[in-house]
Amino acid sequence: MIHWRLFPTRQAQAQALANAVVAGLDEALTVRPRALLAVSGGTSPTAFLSQLARLPVAWRNVDITLVDDRWLPSTHAESNARLVAQTLLPGAQGAHWLPLVDTATDAALQVKTLNDTWTHGVPQVCVLGMGEDGHTASLFADAAQWREAIVTHDKFVLVQPQHAPHLRVSWSLSALAASERLMLQIQGPAKRAVLEAAQADEQDNAISRLIHHEGVNIDVFWSEE
Template identity: 85%
Template structure:
């Protein structure tokens, strides 16, 4: 099930989304000692992450991780970890950063290590993005690992998209479905059409699979531009 919230501009969307995330974290911290927030990379979240960094949050009680990341050094321009380091972490004083990628080891070993040692549970607040092919996180339907990624009970999967650059580490479909609060940030009419089609009929892409899982609720923050 999805709930739409629409905004005329990306700035209005970013402001509302940042406040919604703060409210979600505050709610978690009324019943837990720590909250786990997962955010997305790419270009769309930049304004939201910058807004979030300026808001009052009990960051010392918050762990921050990514929905997915590319298998790149953290300083690489295309690393999602670099985006978070430049936009959110400078303002999130005291938060604990939990990266998904460690290029000092192999990608295969890193995913096995995450699955065997991760003790933080799934994110209570998770902010997703979506591509025009319907992928969310790095769950690409064209990847050889697609079936595993949408059926495994492991939290993390290694994905190599055929039509997008870089190998990626991603939360699995089951892990995303288990998150307490799922938020999807998208912009423009093309992505709205993709999401509406994914909602109308189950399709072989990640966002449609997620929407149609029993019990899953997604708050959609969509801006017209």
């Protein structure tokens, strides 16, 4: 089930989303000593992440990770880790950063290690993005790993999209569905139409599979521009 929150501008959207994330983290920390926040990369989250970095949060009790990342060095311009390092981490003083990618090792080995050693559970707050093909995280329906990624009980999967660049590490569909609070940030009429179609009928793409997954609720933060 999805719940729409509509905004006229990206700035208004970013402010509201940052406030919602803070509220979600505060709520999580009332019942546990630490909370896990997973955020997305790309260009859309930049204003939101910068805004979140300025808000009061008990960051020393928060672990921060990514929903997905490209298999690139963290200094690469297209690395999601680089975006978080530039926008959120400078203000999130005391937070514990949990990267998904370590290009010093083999990619398949890295994903196996994550699955074997991850002790942080699933995110209490998870902020997703979505492409116009309906992918969320790096769960691309055109990838050879698609079927495994949407049925596995592993938390992490390795994905090689056919029509998007770079090998990627992503949370699996089941791990996203188990997250305590899911938020989706999208902009513009085209992505709204994709999401509405995904909601109306279950489709063979990640966002539709997630929407129709039993027990899943997603707060959608959509801006017109």
